[in-house]
Amino acid sequence: MSDLDAFDTRFSLTPVDEPGMTETGVLLMGLEAERLLAGLGLAALADDPAQVLLAVDRIRHGVRATVTFETLVEAGAQRWREARPALAAAVGPASPPAALRKAWKDTLRMFAYCDLGDPGPATSAHLAACWLRRNEIDRLAQRPAHGEMTAR
Numbered sequence: 001m002s003d004l005d006a007f008d009t010r011f012s013l014t015p016v017d018e019p020g021m022t023e024t025g026v027l028l029m030g031l032e033a034e035r036l037l038a039g040l041g042l043a044a045l046a047d048d049p050a051q052v053l054l055a056v057d058r059i060r061h062g063v064r065a066t067v068t069f070e071t072l073v074e075a076g077a078q079r080w081r082e083a084r085p086a087l088a089a090a091v092g093p094a095s096p097p098a099a100l101r102k103a104w105k106d107t108l109r110m111f112a113y114c115d116l117g118d119p120g121p122a123t124s125a126h127l128a129a130c131w132l133r134r135n136e137i138d139r140l141a142q143r144p145a146h147g148e149m150t151a152r
Contacts, residue, residue, distance in 0.1 A: 021125065024049045025104035028129035033140045034073050035060065036133070040126035041075030047120030077141040079123075080130055083116055084138070087131050090114040107131055 028036065028049070038056045039049075060069045090113040107128040111119070119127065130137045 021049070021108070021121065022101050022104055024125055025108075025128060026100060027053070028125055029100060029104075029132060031129070033133065033136045034069075036126060036129050036137065037076030037080060037140060038069055038072035039076065040079050040123065040130060041072040041077075043079075043120065043122040043126055047122040049122045049125040052122045052126070073140075076126070077143075080127075080137060080141045083114075083127055084134075084141075086114045086116055087127070087134075091131075103132055104128060 028039070031039075035056055038060070039052045042052050042055055056069075056072065059067065059072065087110075090110055108124060111124060111128070116127070
């Protein structure tokens, strides 16, 4: 058995030349869907992925704010519903699973072919994370807003 056969890639460190946005994507991909949508909702206010993440956590944990976590989730769901058709049109059918960092880079590269206007870095980061977890995000974004009743 060679040294390469014994190498366990599950514990590989990130290359030192990896862009910071890729590592932000890895962090975002680990969040629950509601936090992703809340971040997307807040992105219009502060388009810095790290600041959005911190602000969402503060609001989620009850730190005094002018907006509620539920309001941010609904704003993010609305932005997702607006962006989803453009993303789907640019990508076509889902691709097979890939390494997370490769999928992240491919998704951000895809945005060049989407009619999304000029999203800033936080919007791009949250949209990319939502796209990579689109099945879960679609289900959450289709739920009625907090306090709304569905028509029967």
